[in-house]
Amino acid sequence: MASPLPQVLLDGLFAGGTYALMAAGMALILGVVKVINLSHGAFFTLGAYVAYALAERGIGNPIAAAPIAAVIAFAFGVFLGKSFVNPVRSHPFALPVGTLACALLFEQAAQRIWGPHPLSIEAGAPWIGPGGLVLRRWGVVAFLSSAALLGGLKWVLSARPGLPLRLIAEDEEIAGSLGMDVEAIRYLTFGGACAMAAAAGALLSTSGAVTPTMGRAPLLLSLVVVIVAGMDSVAAIFLLSIGLGIFGNACAWLLSPQWSYVSLLAAVCLLLSARPAGIVALAGRRD
């Protein structure tokens, strides 16, 4: 019988894709709006519930649900950005607490609407690759979508349309003096990031159970990935996500499943202690 190790590593690649998918939106918020948004996981959950609601109505394809979830989350995100994030963002401690409260409120609302019981959408049979490797559908989707989203983000930030975002990220005062509507760009960016989280939730909805608290674990992991990678390099975020996914699975295989998470967080601590500003920031920005 062939060794299961290639399958374990391939699954690690897919797991990394799911981290990257969530981290894409988080990077946008941290990099441009410069706030820690603890409601990011709630938008992920919203996306999964939208996918479930559509599946109940016969539209079981998460790829079809993702844009609908993104539009709904964008509207909510813009509202939250305009009414709460912009007014209080100058108070560094108020914003994490406030967005956490929003996340908990959303969880309660989701429990009211859909109930506390786990819900589930049929995932469909996996594809079988060379050598009998199992290509989990949601894993392939997560990997490709995260590559596309982060690639798109990299392009936007480096091309002309991304100039206002880059300028605001560098210096808001200069951006304002050039006539840019900084406030509007900020809440639209916030809405865009929320839309990305919801799209991620919809795309990954078939991989497990849909519950009101399902966004908590991805929130933590995406925050970790963005902080460790550094917000400046989209490519680093993608590669670190993939690296952590493979590392976590390898630890689960070689040590024990219970040690997977601990090993992953220990690796993160080591990386942060070596490069507190993020792995890319110190490597390339010594000037």
Place this chain on the structure above:
Amino acid sequence: MFLSIFLASHCVAAEHPAALKIGVLAPLSGPYAAGGTSFVQAATLAIEQANAEGGVFGRRVAIVVGDTQGRVDVAKTEALRLISLEKVSALVGAYLSEETVGVMEVAAAQRTVLLVPVAATAEITDKIRREYTRYRYVFRVGYSLPQWAEMIAAFLSDRKVRRYAFIGAGIRWNLELGETLERIVAPRGITQAYTAFYSPGNPAFDTVAVAAAAASPDIVILADPGRNSVSFVKRLRESAPKLPVLSVGGALGDARLADSIPLSAPFYVQAAAWRGVSAAATAYVERYEHRYGAPPVGYSDTLPYDAVMVLIAAWRKAGSAATEAVVPVLERGAFPGVAGTYRFDGAHQAQWGTAPGTLQGTFVRWERGGARIVFPLR
């Protein structure tokens, strides 16, 4: 005028005496909210049933709920609040073993009857056995882990299983069940091919599913009461579509979830009772479905329902809700419930198992359109 008001209020009080209160402890928020909600729904149904039968000593019965949040400290605080402020006559709960061990201390200190429906750790009955005088107010309606393992062993023998994989979340209930099961099945010539306990925070399902499949067991036994069980079974079906799975209670007893799991191989669920096991069980399932719009999962709802019914039956037999009157009745009596007739042994453990006259539980196999009872066949 004052006299007439006093007399009027006194008459009203005499016509509608205060309800007898049962404190129900369950997690209604946090990661175990799904199980906790089923728990409270079933307890509510039991109270409604009791009141429809005329209540107890002509008084209505009411439940007061304490949300334990799945945390030991909160469970203990809520237990104390229900006893001292809400003046409940007895407690039913909690949900997790850890919570319940904490609540036991409160019940013992306050000399309040506590019926334990779900928590299965051996520590509960060990304490009662060792310090009977202190813990004699505590009765476990649910099965103990050795009893549950004995029923699983009988099922595995019936299915001619020789090697099994045991997988679960790394919580106390699962760790203890895994060890107990290994010990109990060994004399039957059944061996453990693979075992893994994943972290509930980041479960590494893929790796566990791949490793379990690589060990080539005859069946995978999944011990996880929560949402992670769904994710794991999906991964396992992707990795090994022909490998049978047994879920020992929990969320996978929910038909809505089972519908999303591929049935490429047998998919079994162990439950306390199921529609068709008995007339009482069928009536309960129909009432539950009618009341809440979905059938019960047969575990985190059925056992709390029976716990409340056992308590009410004991009150009626004792002619009082006073702790000192109820304890001897619970110790000596037999109490019908949905899962069968409850009798308690010397450690206040309800007698579950495979012997005649005990509560036996049931194993069902999910099929398209519903579940079929496969063991024990009645």
